[in-house]
Amino acid sequence: MYKIALTGGIGTGKTYLSKHFVQMGVPVFYADDEAKKLYRDPVFVQQLRHLFGEEIFTDNQLDFKKMAALVFNHPDRLEQLNKLVHPAVMRMFGEWAEKQSSKAVIMESAIVFEGGLTSYFDKIIVADAPLELRIRRILVRNPELTRDEVLLRMSRQLPQDEKCRRADLVICTGETYCESKGI
DSSP, rough: OOOEEEEEEETOOOHHHHHHHHHHHHHHHHHHHHHHHHHTOHHOOOOOHHHHHGGGGEEEEEEEEHHHHHHHHHHHHHHHHHHHHHHHHHHHHHHHHTOOOOSSSEEEEEETTTTTTTGSEEEEEEOOOOOOOOOHHHHOOOOTTTTHHHHHHTTOOHHHHHHHHOOOOEEEEOHHHHHTTTT
């Protein structure tokens, strides 16, 4: 089975592209969605509590806003979180891929390069879009974020031009996509 990563920075149009692959019959594993399932696992939550303490909890519940503020403002904390999440998600991907009957599968993930995950894949596709367009997309999708918060999150990812250089294929999701979505 051929394993392909679909990656790119926040707001580049990865999900938009992945839907086209699904329409073509290529199964797509959404790493972010699968990672969110981990946060409902009591053992995983206990590991988070051990790593980060009570500061990411409100009323004994994991507070995603607090966790995001902590990890996106402290790169070492983001690295700790990634070291916990990535192996679990890659195990989930492997199990999922084994169940697929297609000749190829795709994993959509923003942090393939940052997570050191390239060796899991035969090819890497990078979604790309101009910076201001990416920021507009994110602010429409996540109106609770400020422009500065978006830029901070972007700064925690590998620069988009570097992702494009490392890719086997770059697909641009420029203005036409946005115009069709009313963005």
